[in-house]
Amino acid sequence: MTPLRVAIIGLGTVGTGVAKILLEHPDRMIRQAGRPIELKKAIVRDISRPRDITLPESVLSDDVQSVIEDDEIDLAVQLMGGIDPARKIMLSLLKAGKNVVTANKALLCEHGDELFQEARKQNRCIAFEAAVAGGIPIIHALGQSMTANQIVSIEAILNGTSNFILTEMLDKKRTYEDVLKQAQELGYAEADPAMDVDGTDAAQKLVILTQLAFGTKVNLEQFTRSGIDNLNLEDLEYADELGYKIKLLAVSKLINNELELHVQPTLVKKDRPLAAVDGAFNMVAMEGDAVGKTWYSGAGAGQMPTASAVVSDIIDIAIGRAQLGFDQLDLWQKQKPLPVCAADNITSRYYLRFHIEDKPHVFADIAAILGNNDISLASIIQHESSEDNVASNKSSAVQVPLVVMTHRTSRGNLISADKELEQLSSISAQRICLPVAD
Ligand code: NAP
Ligand code: HSE
Numbered sequence: 001m002t003p004l005r006v007a008i009i010g011l012g013t014v015g016t017g018v019a020k021i022l023l024e025h026p027d028r029m030i031r032q033a034g035r036p037i038e039l040k041k042a043i044v045r046d047i048s049r050p051r052d053i054t055l056p057e058s059v060l061s062d063d064v065q066s067v068i069e070d071d072e073i074d075l076a077v078q079l080m081g082g083i084d085p086a087r088k089i090m091l092s093l094l095k096a097g098k099n100v101v102t103a104n105k106a107l108l109c110e111h112g113d114e115l116f117q118e119a120r121k122q123n124r125c126i127a128f129e130a131a132v133a134g135g136i137p138i139i140h141a142l143g144q145s146m147t148a149n150q151i152v153s154i155e156a157i158l159n160g161t162s163n164f165i166l167t168e169m170l171d172k173k174r175t176y177e178d179v180l181k182q183a184q185e186l187g188y189a190e191a192d193p194a195m196d197v198d199g200t201d202a203a204q205k206l207v208i209l210t211q212l213a214f215g216t217k218v219n220l221e222q223f224t225r226s227g228i229d230n231l232n233l234e235d236l237e238y239a240d241e242l243g244y245k246i247k248l249l250a251v252s253k254l255i256n257n258e259l260e261l262h263v264q265p266t267l268v269k270k271d272r273p274l275a276a277v278d279g280a281f282n283m284v285a286m287e288g289d290a291v292g293k294t295w296y297s298g299a300g301a302g303q304m305p306t307a308s309a310v311v312s313d314i315i316d317i318a319i320g321r322a323q324l325g326f327d328q329l330d331l332w333q334k335q336k337p338l339p340v341c342a343a344d345n346i347t348s349r350y351y352l353r354f355h356i357e358d359k360p361h362v363f364a365d366i367a368a369i370l371g372n373n374d375i376s377l378a379s380i381i382q383h384e385s386s387e388d389n390v391a392s393n394k395s396s397a398v399q400v401p402l403v404v405m406t407h408r409t410s411r412g413n414l415i416s417a418d419k420e421l422e423q424l425s426s427i428s429a430q431r432i433c434l435p436v437a438d
Helices: 013-025 026-033 088-096 106-120 136-144 160-172 174-184 198-212 233-242 301-321 321-328 362-372 387-392 411-421
Strands: 004-009 037-043 075-078 099-102 150-156 244-255 258-269 282-286 290-297 347-357 377-381 401-405 433-435
Touching: 004 013, 004 026, 004 301, 013 026, 013 037, 013 301, 026 037, 026 301, 037 301, 075 088, 075 301, 088 099, 088 106, 099 106, 099 301, 106 198, 136 198, 136 290, 136 321, 150 198, 160 174, 160 233, 160 244, 160 282, 198 244, 198 258, 233 244, 233 347, 233 377, 233 401, 301 321, 347 362, 347 411, 362 377, 362 401, 362 411
Parallel strands: 004 037, 004 075, 075 099, 258 433
Antiparallel strands: 150 244, 150 282, 244 258, 282 290, 347 401, 347 433, 377 401
């Protein structure tokens, strides 16, 4: 049996997991792929760094050119992360006639077009199951199992790090900084964790899902993107009190032949499956016009779940299945894109949280501004503060939290209200405004 010869470019968290599966389960590889899968090279930046794996002699190298020039290597697993030099290396690997498996969603989001064109030109394929939702086979589900449907909506938790932080903060009252540090140690976070917590990573994954589901290439500047980095524990607790969980939700929906897209921390009713997804788990709730609602959940980040998705792609390429699927994928090919709904026109109910001075007229001023901007109030929470507190602070009024739930309104109305609220000296600068999922 001729082996499939593989090189891993980047032996970090995910690359090490991939190498472990290939080296520890050769029989499983033969059974599933029909032939051996041989790890011929593993490329790193710093060859002297201690590794959590023992590799066969001469596999570890810092010379990526040795992979590009080795005609025996059929497949490169690109697990370097970032855009440069990952993009150049991937183009060179394709030009050298190698199929490529990657988990690099940043690269696919920014340069998928160019990379897919090059793969097609070279009659090679790119497999990327691990790029979205870690171990959940969502790319296969979209590309194979849902093809009888017009996808109507995708609502998803796509960043394991953010979901882990939100869960630990609420359940264990741990600080944001402490949990983020643990997410990095556990291998969930990106090399630059700012991409996890500011919504960029989830948005990159949403761009890929939107391309697959709706055949429309969007870029990150076309939709609202915010992360969990501004939230306080009190927001998670107020949401809890109101019957919701806050989740970093990525949404791509077809409404009146337009795409509604956004990535934002969002209040999700506790009885919805998405609200029950805790820790580094992800979930994709996807609706098709024939099948109706479907849910896919599992580990969205971390070494072995992500390696599971990468190795399944390697096996698909060994069998020849990925090449067939790649040709069929409606990806980055010329077609009429769907229009993207302007962010200001998207409507939702909203959770607003202010810190206000506990004194006469403050709430009346806020309510007037909201009302003047066509925003109707659904409920209000201001917990009673102690009279002593108020009395002892006559000159500088005590700051107290105020939470307002609105009826459905447009984002445009909210932004214009917020500009007026900013002028009120009785409200502190940090104002939180989160959508509520339907
Ligand atoms: P990582 O732990 O930071 O590993 C990156 C690897 O790439 C390291 O081995 C590093 O070498 C190597 N590398 C970086 N620059 C290089 C260069 N110029 N030349 C040669 N080697 C270079 O990253 P990771 O967490 O495994 O993630 C890899 C990719 O998978 C990223 O695109 C990430 O977004 C994606 N991903 C990660 C997860 C996850 O849970 N971690 C899940 C899904 C997708 P050294 O070891 O010598 O530094
Ligand atoms: N940093 C990413 C996350 C890894 O936390 O979800 C998986 O793509």
